Amino acid sequence: MIKSEYFIQAAQKKGFGLYTGVPCSYLKSFINTVIDSEHLRYVGAANEGDAVAIASGAELAGVKGVVMFQNSGFGNAVNPLTSLTHTFKIPILVIVTWRGQPGGAPDEPQHQLMGMITPQLLDLIQVPWELFPTEIDQVEPTLDRAVAHMQQHQTPYALVMQKGSVESCPLSSQLAMKPQPISPTNLPLQQAPAFTRCDILQAIQAGTDPDDILLATTGYTGRELYAIEDRSNQLYMVGSMGCLSSLGLGVALAQPHRRVIAIDGDGAALMRLGAFATIGYERPPNLLHILLDNQRHESTGGQSTVSASINFGAIAKACGYEQVAVATTPEQVKALTQHPSEQLMFIHVKIKPGIPDKLPRPKITPLEVAQRLRHFIQAR
Known part of the structure; x- marks a missing residue:
C-alpha cells in the first residue's frame, strides 16, 4: 500500500498534468489528492468514454492525461479506446480498478463477470497493462514502463488497481460550486432548414x-x-x-x-x-x-x-x-x-x-x- 501523493508526484514529474474519470471507492484517495492539488487539474466526466476523449484531447494539445475509472464502467470506454486512441495513436495512461477480482475480497454481484474478464478485456483491445504499484520502490519503474510504451507505440497503457493499493486520504477541498449563468430563457423559434x-x-x-x-x-x-x-x-x-x-x-x-x-x-x-x-x-x-x-x-x-x-x-x-x-x-x-x-x-x-x-x-x-x-x- 502506498500514499497516493507518491504516485501522483512521480507522474507529475513525467508530465502528467490532467486527470479525468469517474469515481470508484478504490480510487477515492487517489482522486481526492488530485482534486486537492494546486498544480493538477481534475475533470469529473459523465462517463468513462467521455473521460478517455477528454484525456485524448489534452494529449493532442500537449498535456499528458490520466484516465481513472471502475472496471464496471470499462465497457463505456471500449469504443474510444479502440476507435479514438488506437486509430489516431493517442497515448494516455489508464488506471482501472479491479472490482470482483477472482480470489480477492468479496464484492457485489454486478462486479463478478467484469472482475473475471478485466485483464483479458485489456489484452483483447491491445492495451498493455500491469498491476498498480503497491510499494514506493515500484512507482518509478512502473511509470517508466508506461511512459516508454506510450512514447514508442503512441497508444494507451493501463494500470489495474487492486483493493487496498492506496492508503486512505480524506478530501480537503471540494470542486467549486459554479453558479448557473444568467441568460435569456427564450430562444428564437427554429425555422425550416434552408441550407446544407x-x-x-x-x-x-x-x-x-x-x-x-x-x-x-x-x-x-x-x-x-x-x-x-x-x-x-x-x-x-x-x-x-x-x-x-x-x-x-x-x-x-x-x-x-x-x-x-x-x-x-x-x-x-x-x-x-x-x-x-x-x-x-x-x-x-x-x-x-x-x-x-x-x-x-x-x-x-x-x-x-x-x-x-x-x-x-x-x-x-x-x-x-x-x-x-x-x-x-x-x-x-x-x-x-x-x-x-x-x-x-x-x-x-x-x-x-x-x-x-x-x-x-x-x-x-x-x-x-x-x-x-x-x-x-x-x-x-
Whole structure:
C-alpha cells in the first residue's frame, strides 16, 4: 500500500498534468489528492468514454492525461479506446480498478463477470497493462514502463488497481460550486432548414482565424470539411461516436489561449449527452461548440434521430453554457464564429439533409491528421 501523493508526484514529474474519470471507492484517495492539488487539474466526466476523449484531447494539445475509472464502467470506454486512441495513436495512461477480482475480497454481484474478464478485456483491445504499484520502490519503474510504451507505440497503457493499493486520504477541498449563468430563457423559434451542411461548414471556415483549431465529428461532417479545404489545424473524427465535444474540451483546457471549435452532429451529441454537463461545468471560454442538426444519422443510411423533439439550446443553457445561439443562415454562423464571445458558447444550426455528389474520403490518414495537428499546435 502506498500514499497516493507518491504516485501522483512521480507522474507529475513525467508530465502528467490532467486527470479525468469517474469515481470508484478504490480510487477515492487517489482522486481526492488530485482534486486537492494546486498544480493538477481534475475533470469529473459523465462517463468513462467521455473521460478517455477528454484525456485524448489534452494529449493532442500537449498535456499528458490520466484516465481513472471502475472496471464496471470499462465497457463505456471500449469504443474510444479502440476507435479514438488506437486509430489516431493517442497515448494516455489508464488506471482501472479491479472490482470482483477472482480470489480477492468479496464484492457485489454486478462486479463478478467484469472482475473475471478485466485483464483479458485489456489484452483483447491491445492495451498493455500491469498491476498498480503497491510499494514506493515500484512507482518509478512502473511509470517508466508506461511512459516508454506510450512514447514508442503512441497508444494507451493501463494500470489495474487492486483493493487496498492506496492508503486512505480524506478530501480537503471540494470542486467549486459554479453558479448557473444568467441568460435569456427564450430562444428564437427554429425555422425550416434552408441550407446544407456544406453551406454551414464553408461559413465556419470563413469565420475562423489561422490559429483556431477545428474538430469535426464522425461521418459526413469531417469528410465535407476536408473536401471544402483540408487544413493543418483541422481534425476529422472517425469512430468514437459522441466523443467529439469531450475531445474538444480536453484540447481547450490544454490550450487555454487558443480558440477551439468543435463541430458536432445531432446523432453524435445524443449518444453522449452527458458531455454537455461536464463542458458546461468546466466552461472553457475558448471553446465554441457548434451543433449541425439534420435530424438524421445520415452517414449510416439516413435513419431519424430523436432531435426533432429536443431543444438542444435549452439543454446547453441548463448545463451551464454561458452563451447559446440559434443560427439559420451561413451569414449568421460566420458572424457568430468570427466574433467570439470570450465565453463558452453553443450554436444550434438546423440543416437540410443530403451530401454533395462524389464526396471524397480523406486521403490523409487519422494518424497523419493527429500528428499534423500536434505539429500545428507546437509551432504556434
